Amino acid sequence: MEFLMYLIVGGIIGWLAGMILGKDIPGGIIGNIIAGIIGAWIGGALFGNFGPDVAGIALIPALIGALILVFIVSFILKAMRRA
Numbered sequence: 529m530e531f532l533m534y535l536i537v538g539g540i541i542g543w544l545a546g547m548i549l550g551k552d553i554p555g556g557i558i559g560n561i562i563a564g565i566i567g568a569w570i571g572g573a574l575f576g577n578f579g580p581d582v583a584g585i586a587l588i589p590a591l592i593g594a595l596i597l598v599f600i601v602s603f604i605l606k607a608m609r610r611a
Contacts, residue, residue: 530584533582534565535561536583537564537582537587538561538563538564538565538568539561539564540560540564541564541585541591542559542560542562542563542564543564545563545564545567545597545598546560549595549598549599552602553598554601563601564585566593566594567590567591567593567595568594570593570594570597571589571596572589573593575588577589
């Protein structure tokens with residue numbers, strides 16, 4: 529059950545990051561989940577674990593990390609489209 533909650537929270541965080549930046553995450557729901565989980569890892573590594581914690585994910589660093597990830601991925605995809 530914890531793994532399912534981890535996926536749901538990761539998906540919501542990835543979706544929020546995409547909505548805040550106004551960027552589309554490739555892959556739909558799966559892309560949102562991956563962006564949220566990797567974003568949680570990035571945010572935890574850069575900022576530590578602070579703020580509210582749901583399903584083992586600290587929400588504030590996870591959202592910041594997901595924002596960073598979505599920004600970088602959208603920048604790379606935009607550069608690849610130009611080439």
